[in-house]
Amino acid sequence: MNKPKLNRRKFLLVSAVAGGGVLIGYAATRPSRHRRANDSLASDNERFVTSWIRLQPDNRITVYVPHSEMGQGIHTALGQMAADELDAAWELVDIEQAPATDLFANDAIVKGFGGELLPPFLMGLVNASALTVARIANLQITGGSSSVRYTGENTIRVAGAAARQMLLQCAADRWGAAVDECTTELSHVHHSASGRSIPYGDLAEAAAELEPPAEPVLKDRSQFTIMGKAISRRDIPPKVDGSAPYGIDAHSEDMLYAALRLAPVFGSKLASVDATEALAQRGVRKVVELEDGYAVVADNYWRAKQALELVRAEFAPTANDGVSSAELAQRFDGALAEDNGSKDFESGDADAALEDAQDVFEASYRVPYLAHAAMEPMNCTVHIQGDRADLWTSTQDALGIKGRVAKVAGLSEDDVTFHHSYLGGGFGRRLPFTWNVIDHATLIAMEFDVPVKTILTREEDMRQDYYRPAVHSNLKAAFDGEGRVTVWHNRFTGPIQVPGAAHIPYAIPNQSIRVVDVDTHVPIASWRSVDHSQQTFFIESFIDEIAHRGRTNPYQLRMELLQDHPRHRNVLQVAAESAGYGSGLPEGRALGIAVQESFGSIAAQVAEVSIGEDGRPIVHKVTCAMDCGWVVNPDTAEAQIESGIIFGLTAALYGAITIEDGRVVQGNFPDYEMLRMTDSPEIVVHLVESGNAPGGLGEPATPPVAAAVANAIYILTGQRVRELPIGDRDFSTSRSLAGRI
Amino acid sequence: MARFILNGEMRELDIEPEMPLLWALRDELGMTGTNFGCGIGNCGACTVHVDGNALRSCVTPVSVVEGRDITTIEGLASVAGGANDLSPVQQAWIDYQVPQCGYCQSGMIMAATALLARNPAPTDEEIDAGITNICRCGSYPRVRKAIRALASV
Ligand code: FES
Numbered sequence: 002m003n004k005p006k007l008n009r010r011k012f013l014l015v016s017a018v019a020g021g022g023v024l025i026g027y028a029a030t031r032p033s034r035h036r037r038a039n040d041s042l043a044s045d046n047e048r049f050v051t052s053w054i055r056l057q058p059d060n061r062i063t064v065y066v067p068h069s070e071m072g073q074g075i076h077t078a079l080g081q082m083a084a085d086e087l088d089a090a091w092e093l094v095d096i097e098q099a100p101a102t103d104l105f106a107n108d109a110i111v112k113g114f115g116g117e118l119l120p121p122f123l124m125g126l127v128n129a130s131a132l133t134v135a136r137i138a139n140l141q142i143t144g145g146s147s148s149v150r151y152t153g154e155n156t157i158r159v160a161g162a163a164a165r166q167m168l169l170q171c172a173a174d175r176w177g178a179a180v181d182e183c184t185t186e187l188s189h190v191h192h193s194a195s196g197r198s199i200p201y202g203d204l205a206e207a208a209a210e211l212e213p214p215a216e217p218v219l220k221d222r223s224q225f226t227i228m229g230k231a232i233s234r235r236d237i238p239p240k241v242d243g244s245a246p247y248g249i250d251a252h253s254e255d256m257l258y259a260a261l262r263l264a265p266v267f268g269s270k271l272a273s274v275d276a277t278e279a280l281a282q283r284g285v286r287k288v289v290e291l292e293d294g295y296a297v298v299a300d301n302y303w304r305a306k307q308a309l310e311l312v313r314a315e316f317a318p319t320a321n322d323g324v325s326s327a328e329l330a331q332r333f334d335g336a337l338a339e340d341n342g343s344k345d346f347e348s349g350d351a352d353a354a355l356e357d358a359q360d361v362f363e364a365s366y367r368v369p370y371l372a373h374a375a376m377e378p379m380n381c382t383v384h385i386q387g388d389r390a391d392l393w394t395s396t397q398d399a400l401g402i403k404g405r406v407a408k409v410a411g412l413s414e415d416d417v418t419f420h421h422s423y424l425g426g427g428f429g430r431r432l433p434f435t436w437n438v439i440d441h442a443t444l445i446a447m448e449f450d451v452p453v454k455t456i457l458t459r460e461e462d463m464r465q466d467y468y469r470p471a472v473h474s475n476l477k478a479a480f481d482g483e484g485r486v487t488v489w490h491n492r493f494t495g496p497i498q499v500p501g502a503a504h505i506p507y508a509i510p511n512q513s514i515r516v517v518d519v520d521t522h523v524p525i526a527s528w529r530s531v532d533h534s535q536q537t538f539f540i541e542s543f544i545d546e547i548a549h550r551g552r553t554n555p556y557q558l559r560m561e562l563l564q565d566h567p568r569h570r571n572v573l574q575v576a577a578e579s580a581g582y583g584s585g586l587p588e589g590r591a592l593g594i595a596v597q598e599s600f601g602s603i604a605a606q607v608a609e610v611s612i613g614e615d616g617r618p619i620v621h622k623v624t625c626a627m628d629c630g631w632v633v634n635p636d637t638a639e640a641q642i643e644s645g646i647i648f649g650l651t652a653a654l655y656g657a658i659t660i661e662d663g664r665v666v667q668g669n670f671p672d673y674e675m676l677r678m679t680d681s682p683e684i685v686v687h688l689v690e691s692g693n694a695p696g697g698l699g700e701p702a703t704p705p706v707a708a709a710v711a712n713a714i715y716i717l718t719g720q721r722v723r724e725l726p727i728g729d730r731d732f733s734t735s736r737s738l739a740g741r742i
Numbered sequence: 743m744a745r746f747i748l749n750g751e752m753r754e755l756d757i758e759p760e761m762p763l764l765w766a767l768r769d770e771l772g773m774t775g776t777n778f779g780c781g782i783g784n785c786g787a788c789t790v791h792v793d794g795n796a797l798r799s800c801v802t803p804v805s806v807v808e809g810r811d812i813t814t815i816e817g818l819a820s821v822a823g824g825a826n827d828l829s830p831v832q833q834a835w836i837d838y839q840v841p842q843c844g845y846c847q848s849g850m851i852m853a854a855t856a857l858l859a860r861n862p863a864p865t866d867e868e869i870d871a872g873i874t875n876i877c878r879c880g881s882y883p884r885v886r887k888a889i890r891a892l893a894s895v
């Protein structure tokens with residue numbers, strides 16, 4: 002019944018589904034983009050199953066999307082990719098979150114799809130790959146702006162194309178016609194010579210008997226009918242009537258609620274607890290002591306939260322109790338002064354060129370820690386029932402979370418059932434390894450036999466995050482006697498989370514880019530666009546400094562130094578022209594420019610800025626030209642770019658997590674302010690299609706905006722912004738350079 | 743004991759008078775369309791209507807809404823018209839593809855609905871002043887577009 006075709010690098014799987022229909026999946030091994038991670042972790046016979054399409058007898062098609070929907074429109078985009086390759090009628094296509102956790106569990110995959118006919122060889126692989134995937138945290142997670150680029154391009158389109166070819170084959174066989182006389186359109190196969198046509202659904206059963214094509218032929222862009230269209234997102238209707246389920250919405254009559262307080266100084270341990278008063282409150286069931294914190298469990302979250310304040314607890318002192326942001330900054334500066342760092346990128350001979358230089362200048366930049374502050378506070382609901390458990394949480398990695406809960410609870414992975422939901426924002430906070438809430442929620446739930454929902458208060462969410470690292474960067478540049486830029490020299494504090502983020506696209510002959518790792522007790526993790534968020538601020542500000550120092554126009558200098566990067570030049574030009582760069586602006590306004598490649602896309606941004614009467618910067622407009630290869634859904638692409646810009650601007654204007662007495666100072670929105678409607682600029686987006694492979698869109702709009710704004714402020718005020726945030730900085734005393742640049 | 747009319751139905755709950763409406767809705771009644779964002783009245787994720795006015799339910803004790811008419815996102819459509827239809831604001835939110843993660847959008851929609859009810863054609867400045875909700879995903883340009891479209895109807 003199942004005749005999977007296997008070749009060296011990838012294979013397709015076909016299986017009949019109990020109850021009718023056929024399931025066509027794509028399993029990949031050793032995708033070249035992930036080769037390094039894969040080689041180190043996967044043994045030769047491990048495979049990653051990533052995408053499934055189900056054709057049903059009623060002619061509906063279900064696309065199982067293995068990625069989390071957190072607002073990026075990924076379900077719709079991946080559905081479009083499958084449907085287009087399939088020549089499906091869009092309204093007959095359903096999109097479901099793949100039972101992703103189940104997809105990788107041999108037992109549950111059968112349950113998940115209602116059949117028991119999965120290829121036996123796959124059964125042996127799924128368990129191993131579940132572990133592997135969870136560990137490499139790259140193939141099944143939703144992050145790195147990768148869903149369309151990898152899952153979509155490499156698996157879903159392939160599965161769709163294979164399905165279409167098989168349907169053509171089935172119809173041709175049935176009609177005794179040649180395959181190339183048949184065509185597909187709107188979920189039907191047609192044979193124009195005889196005037197016959199048949200719905201896909203009628204062929205589903207026969208397709209289950211077929212061997213899938215080894216190398217399905219993907220459509221050329223000119224053949225797209227669904228990809229490239231601004232199709233409405235499927236996840237939006239439930240988000241306007243309150244019915245969209247988020248992890249925090251898990252609910253049952255007998256549910257209990259936990260409010261959690263963790264050690265305010267990271268790494269500290271709970272020393273003593275007096276819960277007497279808390280336990281006397283209405284609805285309170287228990288005060289659970291944990292190694293690094295405590296939780297009040299009650300029959301209503303508000304009651305738990307109120308009682309939490311009545312627990313008297315002490316945490317053990319640690320060596321970090323006196324640490325402050327000021328002290329950390331000294332530590333960073335000291336490390337950069339003492340240590341020449343380890344190589345990130347070197348070209349030419351920067352030291353020799355510095356010796357020979359006519360003019361050398363330096364600047365020190367720094368950015369603070371940042372919290373993710375997803376709108377849905379971190380939460381996790383666990384229901385332990387003897388030797389199995391149910392789990393609800395908003396996550397960017399269902400598989401990893403399931404494994405984690407199983408491990409903490411001492412259960413087998415197959416005995417944990419994960420329930421999907423939408424995410425109320427992710428931005429990296431809901432990626433694997435940022436597991437504090439998950440671990441604690443599991444430990445708390447183990448004390449009960451009803452579901453327990455653990456929710457972090459906003460304050461705990463902000464104080465128990467894994468932060469975007471604070472980074473210092475000491476930059477140096479040099480000009481030779483002819484005024485050419487000869488040196489780019491950067492020493493920055495690590496760690497490097499995304500290799501290459503500190504590299505520059507500019508043709509500067511001598512470069513020395515080195516990283517110095519400094520230990521702190523502050524936990525860090527990925528934050529939307531990861532290292533690019535800080536490095537682009539440094540690079541694109543300093544290249545601007547170089548331009549002004551050399552008395553060239555910052556746009557011109559970039560264009561000159563980007564000779565080998567036509568895509569960069571192109572987006573710069575589109576953004577500059579659209580924003581009216583170089584032409585007249587209203588009095589008191591200036592334009593700043595920045596460009597950055599990240600996650601396979603290139604973004605150029607121009608910020609139009611003025612200084613308000615109170616001396617604070619006002620960002621009126623941001624123009625963004627984005628080359629992301631080609632676009633699956635232009636409207637969701639635009640939405641992601643708007644979102645990315647506002648996220649980056651929020652950080653540039655307001656974002657700062659500071660440390661005092663070893664702990665995070667900020668706790669809620671007034672002290673960790675967000676951009677709101679009133680300071681949200683007009684955003685103009687240009688999607689520049691270069692025809693290159695699709696690039697990511699969830700992150701690439703975030704990095705450039707801080708530098709674009711800072712570069713405009715320089716023109717307005719003569720003050721070079723080398724430290725963020727700047728929303729509350731008073732620039733009123735400075736002089737304008739407008740008209741002189 | 744707390745009593746209020748929720749989406750047209752009288753509800754009685756045996757809870758403390760100081761319990762914020764948000765948690766009465768979510769935990770006591772299982773109405774999870776109204777969301778918890780900050781708990782201090784700052785972000786607007788928990789916005790509901792009390793007698794037609796937008797109110798942040800996380801800082802509104804149930805005693806304050808005793809006997810009053812409360813509309814949540816789940817009841818917005820039926821209050822606006824037919825039970826299965828969407829309200830004009832909800833429809834505009836679809837037309838302009840406003841939500842991203844969607845978590846703030848119940849509150850956004852409730853705030854926009856209340857704004858438009860008292861000022862059917864708000865200027866941009868009035869939109870700025872009227873919509874103080876946080877959207878971490880940055881849907882503001884689309885929220886503005888949708889409100890402008892509704893204002894010009
Ligand atoms: S949760 Fe009520 S205003 Fe934020």
Ligand code: FES
Pocket residue numbers: 072376425426841842843844845846847876877878879880881
């Ligand atoms: S849509 Fe995500 S917070 Fe507004």
